[in-house]
Amino acid sequence: MSGNSSTIVQVPINGVFTGNTFNSLTPTTGGIAMSFYNHDSDFATLGTFTVGTVGSENVFAKDFSYAVYLGDQTGSTLPAPVDFPEYDLGASSGTIMACWNTDINILNNTFDIGSGPQLPPAMNHLERLALENILYHLPDKPCLGELIYFLPVEVYAKVFLQGPYDSLSGLMNDALRAAAPTLIPDSEPYSAINTAFPGAFVEVNNYVVESVSPSVFTVTGDNAIVDWVWLELRDKTNSNTLLATRCALVQRDGDIVDLDGSSAVLFPDSYVDEYYLMVRHRNHLGAMTATAIDFTGAPFIDFTVASQPTYGTTPTSARRLIKTGIYGLWAGNTIPKSSGGFQILYNNSGNDRLPILTVVGTPLNVVPNVYMLEDVNMNGEVKYNGSGNDRVIILGNVGTLDPLNVITQEPNN
Ligand SMILES: [Ca+2]
Ligand SMILES: [Ca+2]
Ligand SMILES: [Ca+2]
Numbered sequence: 001m002s003g004n005s006s007t008i009v010q011v012p013i014n015g016v017f018t019g020n021t022f023n024s025l026t027p028t029t030g031g032i033a034m035s036f037y038n039h040d041s042d043f044a045t046l047g048t049f050t051v052g053t054v055g056s057e058n059v060f061a062k063d064f065s066y067a068v069y070l071g072d073q074t075g076s077t078l079p080a081p082v083d084f085p086e087y088d089l090g091a092s093s094g095t096i097m098a099c100w101n102t103d104i105n106i107l108n109n110t111f112d113i114g115s116g117p118q119l120p121p122a123m124n125h126l127e128r129l130a131l132e133n134i135l136y137h138l139p140d141k142p143c144l145g146e147l148i149y150f151l152p153v154e155v156y157a158k159v160f161l162q163g164p165y166d167s168l169s170g171l172m173n174d175a176l177r178a179a180a181p182t183l184i185p186d187s188e189p190y191s192a193i194n195t196a197f198p199g200a201f202v203e204v205n206n207y208v209v210e211s212v213s214p215s216v217f218t219v220t221g222d223n224a225i226v227d228w229v230w231l232e233l234r235d236k237t238n239s240n241t242l243l244a245t246r247c248a249l250v251q252r253d254g255d256i257v258d259l260d261g262s263s264a265v266l267f268p269d270s271y272v273d274e275y276y277l278m279v280r281h282r283n284h285l286g287a288m289t290a291t292a293i294d295f296t297g298a299p300f301i302d303f304t305v306a307s308q309p310t311y312g313t314t315p316t317s318a319r320r321l322i323k324t325g326i327y328g329l330w331a332g333n334t335i336p337k338s339s340g341g342f343q344i345l346y347n348n349s350g351n352d353r354l355p356i357l358t359v360v361g362t363p364l365n366v367v368p369n370v371y372m373l374e375d376v377n378m379n380g381e382v383k384y385n386g387s388g389n390d391r392v393i394i395l396g397n398v399g400t401l402d403p404l405n406v407i408t409q410e411p412n413n
Pocket of ligand 3: 375377379380388389390
C-alpha cells in the first residue's frame with residue numbers, strides 16, 4: 001500500500017500485539033522493544049492498535065533505551081540515515097514518512113524499570129518518571145501520538161466557604177483578591193500553616209509546585225479567585241487514609257480550579273479509581289464525600305447541595321446551611337488544629353475567638369489589609385467588635401444559646 005499504487009483500494013491498518021515478552025540486551029543497556037512508524041504516509045490510514053490486554057499483557061524487560069517508541073521522522077527516507085532501516089536500501093527504496101500521531105494505550109503491559117515487572121497503575125511517582133524515560137511519545141514531539149499508560153484523577157468540584165459567602169448574590173466575596181495589591185499569596189499558604197499548626201495540612205503524594213501567575217488574580221466576576229483551598233483523595237477502603245493532596249483555588253461561584261484559575265484540578269500522580277474526596281480550607285472545617293467517588297470521566301462533585309451527601313452524623317452535618325438549600329464549609333477555625341483536632345470553639349482552651357482578640361489587641365481596634373486565619377469573613381481585615389466583625393460568626397456557629405458548644409469536623413482527621 002504505497003503512494004505509487006494509489007489505485008489500489010486502501011484499508012485502515014490495524015494491529016494487535018499481546019502476550020509477547022521483549023527481552024533487552026541486559027546487561028548492555030539499549031535497543032527499542034517496540035516501535036511504530038508511519039511510512040507511506042500519503043495514503044495509509046491508521047486504525048486501532050492494541051498493545052497488551054488484561055490477562056494478555058506484553059512483558060517489557062529492563063534496560064531498553066525505549067520500551068515503546070513512536071516514530072517522528074518526516075519527509076523522504078532518502079538520503080540515509082533514516083529511522084526506518086528497511087527503507088535505507090538505495091534510491092529505489094524511498095518512502096515518505098510522517099509522525100506517528102495515533103495514540104496507543106499501553107496500560108495493560110508490564111514494564112521493568114528496575115524493580116521487576118510492574119503495571120503502570122501500580123507504579124509510584126518516581127517509577128512512573130522512570131517509565132516515561134523509556135517511552136518516546138507526545139511529551140517529546142508535538143506531532144506524535146500519546147502512549148497512554150496513566151489516567152490521572154481530575155477533580156471537578158464546587159464548594160462554598162461560609163465566611164465570604166454572600167447569600168444575596170449567591171457568590172463568595174473576593175475582597176482578598178480585589179485588594180490592591182491582592183492579599184492572596186501567589187504560592188499556596190498551607191505548608192506554612194502546617195508548620196505553625198503541625199498536622200493541620202500534611203502533604204501526601206503531591207509533587208506539584210503550587211504557585212500561580214499573578215495574572216490569575218486579575219480575573220473579576222463570578223470566576224474571580226476567592227482563596228486557596230486544600231483537596232484530599234482518600235482510600236476507598238479506609239477513608240482515614242490520605243492517598244494524595246493538592247492545593248487549588250476556589251472561584252466566587254464555588255468552582256474549585258487548578259493553578260491556571262479555570263481548569264479542573266489535576267492529581268497528576270493519582271490513577272483514576274474510587275476515592276473519598278475531602279475539601280478543606282485554612283480557616284473553615286473541611287467536608288468529605290459520604291462515599292468513595294468513581295473519578296473515571298471526571299464527575300462533578302457539588303459540596304454546596306444536600307444531594308451530594310457528606311460524611312458525618314447526617315448527610316449534611318459536616319456543612320453549614322448558608323442559604324435555603326445551599327451549604328458551605330463551617331467558618332471560624334482560626335486555630336486550624338488544636339488538642340481536640342479540627343474544631344471550632346468559642347470558649348475554653350484552644351478556642352478560635354481569642355486569636356482574633358490577640359490580633360486586634362484591644363477589642364475596638366481593626367487590623368486592615370491582612371491575609372490571616374483570624375479574618376474569618378475573609379474581607380481582608382481582622383475585627384473583633386462592631387459590624388462585620390470576625391468573632392460573631394464563630395458565636396453564631398456554635399450557637400448563641402450555648403457558647404460552650406463545639407463544632408467538630410467530620411471526619412476529625
Ligand atoms: Ca466558575
Ligand atoms: Ca479551631
Ligand atoms: Ca474580617
